[in-house]
Amino acid sequence: MRLAILGDVHANLEALEAVVQEGRRLGVDRWVQTGDVVGYGADPSACIRVLQDLGAVVCLGNHDAAVLGTLATDYFNPYARAAVEWTREQLTAEELDYLGQLPLVVEDPVFTLVHGSLHEPERFGYVASPVEAAESLERQTKQLCFVGHTHVPAVFGLPRGGEEEDRMEVLFEPEFTLPYSGYERCLVNVGSVGQPRDEDPRAAFLIVDTGDQTVALHRTTYEVERAQRKILANGLPKVLADRLALGV
């Protein structure tokens, strides 16, 4: 079975459609999304519809929760807060209901899914370093757990055998293919479809092949200028358009 794990779509329809097209070409059977479907980009409704049509398994992100009004936006920067408020105005009651039923954590037979960290998922902490990864891995019961939130792809793996802390293997790469059978537990940050921040502006997504037992991070180009034009046309902050071209 081939799964596509998409992270942080952030209402970027151009990026999402490019990733779906590439995933179909790669023979994806199941679609998964690690939260933050909306926020920042100009197409929240269309992106929700694409994920619904794919039958994607999705968990709740902090921007989704902020749009719902269940998470305070005090610690959001002004641009993110402006996008949250604009997004709330765009969505229908049905679309808000869709976001409202997203769980904080998904326990699938094959994987666990959470936006930030399994350590207090409702606080949306960032897994950006081995220290935070260790806290999350402690609570991970499945071999594979997928997260997003940082918009930077990474793998934190615990190989089989030995003591926990000393044996964590860490990988930060814009693209990779990694066999996971040798890991007791593997925490994969799948990067971001709609607003990558690893200085590579191409949309990121993960392909999991349960036959080969590999996780592979792919990148695909998309129509960045079109996504930027829509952000500006809707009166969203210019910085949200500019950053897409830089991957920051």
Ligand code: ZN
């Ligand atoms: Zn995000």
